[in-house]
Amino acid sequence: MAQEPAGAPLDIIAASLRRERTRAGLSLTEVAKRAGLAKSTLSQLESGTGNPSVETLWALGVALDVPFSRLVEPERPKVRVVRAGRGPTVFAEHADYACTLLSACPTGARRDIYVVRGEPGTPRRSDPHMTGVVEHIVLCAGRARVGVMDDPEELLPGDYICYPGDVPHIFEALEPGTYGVEISEYV
Numbered sequence: 001m002a003q004e005p006a007g008a009p010l011d012i013i014a015a016s017l018r019r020e021r022t023r024a025g026l027s028l029t030e031v032a033k034r035a036g037l038a039k040s041t042l043s044q045l046e047s048g049t050g051n052p053s054v055e056t057l058w059a060l061g062v063a064l065d066v067p068f069s070r071l072v073e074p075e076r077p078k079v080r081v082v083r084a085g086r087g088p089t090v091f092a093e094h095a096d097y098a099c100t101l102l103s104a105c106p107t108g109a110r111r112d113i114y115v116v117r118g119e120p121g122t123p124r125r126s127d128p129h130m131t132g133v134v135e136h137i138v139l140c141a142g143r144a145r146v147g148v149m150d151d152p153e154e155l156l157p158g159d160y161i162c163y164p165g166d167v168p169h170i171f172e173a174l175e176p177g178t179y180g181v182e183i184s185e186y187v
Helices: 010-024 028-035 039-046 054-064 068-072
Strands: 089-091 097-103 111-118 124-126 133-141 144-148 153-155 160-164 169-173 178-186
Touching: 010 028, 010 039, 010 054, 010 068, 028 039, 028 054, 039 054, 054 068, 111 169, 133 144, 144 160, 144 178
Parallel strands: none
Antiparallel strands: 089 097, 097 111, 111 178, 124 169, 133 160, 133 178, 144 153, 144 169
16 A cells, blocks of 8 residues: 655754744744745744645745755755865965865854964964954864964963964974864854
């Protein structure tokens, strides 16, 4: 005997509508207006008590500027692995220093994640980045002087430092094989 197709995944649709409306920064009233729906209908859908048609979901997808599938499938975590020694790497011109991008800033977020590597010798001196940048570093191996140019801190493995990246700053490896994880936060 053939099984009847399952009904619309109402809890998934409800959560997806709330998530996408919040992500877009829109009110119930604005999304309903854009989709040509009554506000009460959208409220019911977001609470999981409505039974939306394909046409309604398409209209909501257009109103929220998201694909139809994003409203009917659960959001799945995206797994990404960057193996050690892999990933896009850029080298400093005047220092034995390399920066490997681990994760670019996704839409809506304001940060990038890197592995930074340095060797003793000429330190990596950075000019100020754009206003509001904050850098976070956890040293993984070696020893380094890190932070604002006028007052860097010596870090050991496991140490964490946070400093403004919109002023001159430095990463100076004091031992061979020094590296850490850096998060550049754009506030």
